Amino acid sequence: MYITIDEADRRPVYRQIADEIKGLIARGELEEGTALPPVRQVALDLGLNLNTIAAAYRELQKEGLVRVRHGAGAFVTSRRVSQQGDADLRKALRSSLAHLALAGLPRTEIQTIVNEEIQQLFRVRSQ
Amino acid sequence: MYITIDEADRRPVYRQIADEIKGLIARGELEEGTALPPVRQVALDLGLNLNTIAAAYRELQKEGLVRVRHGAGAFVTSRRVSQQGDADLRKALRSSLAHLALAGLPRTEIQTIVNEEIQQLFRVRSQ
């Protein structure tokens, strides 16, 4: 399970990790029932403390994507987040699109990029 | 200038504010040369300390969108952020799209939403 941490990213590390795993789940690269790697292993790979990884797993559990079982491991349980307002979802999308525009990309190029990303997102997915 | 703070949003308040203003600039609702409202006024409107607003303005200045002048006010100077890697821009977009998918929206609906947002983004814009 390949995850990378971005030092420049101002989100806390545990949330970066949670987000990356969310992406893997969304793409179907981590299917329901799959075990996530042990927190110690991920911590070792990334050079972090195991508690940082554990925090990421709890984050995912809180959103209903993962079930963490004390002593047994963490498992993907769903490909659906429990609940999230449509408005919040749009807000994040709107913000990322605004940033593309502020970077100077023309509308056509933004549309191209978005289409590429959507295609990637649904490449593996069965749904 | 209408800005709202989302208590549930885990980004710090000053960055929420900066992001909202960035959106306004990206859409052309705040044109170059326009003065931002004084930090005290925004602080009063939102029930925050003026330093929080000042932090948001500095954030925008750091990205090259705004020029803050001591004693005179803050002004929109550009509709282009100074520099940002293509990879970072895509990362944010990818994440927001993944969240839409995790919310259970089918591909067609995601595409519809994205198109709506892109249209909104370029509604006023001259570029």
Place this chain on the structure above:
DNA sequence: TGAATTGTATAGTGTCTGCGAACACACGAC
């Protein structure tokens, strides 16, 4: 020049992040 307006600096308080070490649960071997 002086009052009003605008951003800045500094210090204090509480929260959040990430870490280290010790703890507790699960599961398979025997």
Place this chain on the structure above:
DNA sequence: GTCGTGTGTTCGCAGACACTATACAATTCA
């Protein structure tokens, strides 16, 4: 059943960060 190994959890701490209150400084304009 029990023990060893593997797995997550708890607790406490240090440092960084977010937000506030208050005092300061630059600008503008009558």
